[in-house]
Amino acid sequence: MDDKQLQRGDEVTSALEKAIQESRIFITVLSENYAPSSFCLNELAYILKFIKGKGLLVLPVFHSVDPSDLRYQRGSIGEALANHEKKLSTNSMEKLETWKIALHQISNISGYHWKNGNDYEYEFIKKIVEMVLRKINRAPLYVADYPVGLESQVLKVKLLLDVGYDEVVHMVGIHGIGGVGKTTLSVAVYNSIADHFEAICFLENVREASNKHGLPHLQRNLLFETVGEKEIKFTSVKQGISIIQHRLEQKKILLVVDDVNKQEQLQAIVGRPTWFGRGSRVIITTRDKQLLACHSVKRTYEVKELNDHDALQLLRWNAFKFENVDPRYTYVLNRAVTYASGLPLALEVIGSNLLGKSTEQWISTLNQYERIPNKEIQEKLKVSYDALEEDEQNVFLDIACCFKKHDLADVEEILRAHHGHCIKHHIGVLVEKSLIKISFDGKVTLHDL
Incomplete structure (x- = not known):
């Protein structure tokens, strides 16, 4: 002005x-x-x-x-x-x-x-x-009480999205292990770029919602949020696809599809880039990066665990609601950070559960967690394990219990005796679903939790 x-x-x-x-x-x-x-x-x-x-x-x-x-x-x-x-x-x-x-x-x-x-x-x-x-007048979505370490990640995803270049439609995938903050990151990005689009839609918990209500329910939500029609009626996923293409092919939209775990979900909701108007952007969050590859999503970002500095900061905010803490808590805070291994979900749960507690109570609770993992954390992480085939579950348990930090070649040779030549496939699936990683020096690793 x-x-x-x-x-x-x-x-x-x-x-x-x-x-x-x-x-x-x-x-x-x-x-x-x-x-x-x-x-x-x-x-x-x-x-x-x-x-x-x-x-x-x-x-x-x-x-x-x-x-x-x-x-x-x-x-x-x-x-x-x-x-x-x-x-x-x-x-x-x-x-x-x-x-x-x-x-x-x-x-x-x-x-x-x-x-x-x-x-x-x-x-x-x-x-x-x-x-x-x-x-x-648009109200931003809730991100987090303490968005520690988020700003730099938001900038990296926004560079992949290339907002402002309207000649193309970009799909960007955000992947990583459960509880690492994929949804939080996608909400922060969504809020920061929403004003650039004619219509916006954030489809949260797609895995859970599709299981409970079916894919047509998600398709109707997408259409309601983007074109504003409440009474869009169709009886099948194919009909929904046809209507989405027809209604949105001229609209510049921002769409987040959160927590996808099946190819059919992507096929029903985001299909191909040609479904949407020029300049549209689609963000997909998932634990399974192979889903992104199968859907030809070439621009991807892996959410990593927090470093020790950010992890300690997030834990302090959740446990004490301020950053400067009594030095007597230094030992238990560092022990909790080591236990959580940079996982924001674990840091938030531990901090909230130990809010206002004494150092003795911290020690007792951490001792308990090391014996029997916290149920709230475990339930979230177990989702990926439950989605595996039985053979893949067995391979994961073998690695978790016996072969963490072993050379990949040695692990494959040992497990081939039981699983045959399928072992390479099983290990590949575990990597794609963010359950294990292969380090730069060829060792098999996984998150402590």
């Missing part, structure tokens, strides 16, 4: 730069009846450069101008640029190229297009106002 305190000129001032960075939505009106000034073109180029990885939504409004004219600098826009070229010195030709690139970029972002004769201008403006109101 240009107010009296922002002096106009050829360059983007520091005050205007600050105003842009504190904004959420940038509406740029491109009109056949308006020849853009050098100031406007500088501002446009700056903003398009600034939005990379940021939370700013760029909304182009094409008023009696064809986006393709902008893309190729034809018509009145082309004439305006030609006039600028005459005024610019030889040393300023680079600036002209920057403006041309900015106009090309803005023409590739989906926005609102008004043509004379289509509808009344006031109705067109009303649509834009309503859209902006929906976005600024």
Whole structure:
């Protein structure tokens, strides 16, 4: 917004730069009846450069101008640029190229297009106002009480999503072991980029919801959240697929499909990128990275356990509700961090269960956990084990009980005596489902819990 305190000129001032960075939505009106000034073109180029990885939504409004004219600098826009070229010195030709690139970029972002004769201008403006109101009044989803170590991971996933590049539809997979924070990360990313999309939908606990209510229920939820229709009726998954494709192929949507464990869930809900409008983004969270490969999701991010510093910080916040803690608790805190091995779920459960307890109670509880694991943590982690075939469960138990940190080649040779040549397949499945890992030096490892 240009107010009296922002002096106009050829360059983007520091005050205007600050105003842009504190904004959420940038509406740029491109009109056949308006020849853009050098100031406007500088501002446009700056903003398009600034939005990379940021939370700013760029909304182009094409008023009696064809986006393709902008893309190729034809018509009145082309004439305006030609006039600028005459005024610019030889040393300023680079600036002209920057403006041309900015106009090309803005023409590739989906926005609102008004043509004379289509509808009344006031109705067109009303649509834009309503859209902006929906976005600024949107309540973010709950992320976490203490989002320790989350910010850097959010930035990495946002780079994979490449929000702002509207020529393509990207699907990004987030995978890792149970309780490591995949859902928390996906919610944080979802909140930070939601304003960039026409419609948004977060389908939580897909594994559980599909088991309880069936896939058509999830398909109806997706359609309700994105197109707003409550009474969409269909009787089969195939019918649902057809309706999703028809209703969403022109919409720029953000969709999170959380905790997927079967290929049929992805086929019913996200299908192919062509189901959604240009610029759409789909985030899939799963414990099974092979599901992502089978669905041709090439952009993936593995959520790792917290390092000791972040783990200790998260535990302190959950157990004491502040960061500075009585030094008498140093020993038990470090012992709990070692026990949790960087798993946020375990750190949160332990911290909450020991809130306000003495050091003696901490020691007693940790002794108990080492004998008999906490049920709340174990139930969450056991989901992956329960989904395995019987032979794979046996191989996992053999490795967990006897062969942790052994060489992979030795483990395969020993277990081949019982499982035959299928052993390579079984170990491959355990790796894909995030139950075991093969270290860089060829050793079989798994999380302590």
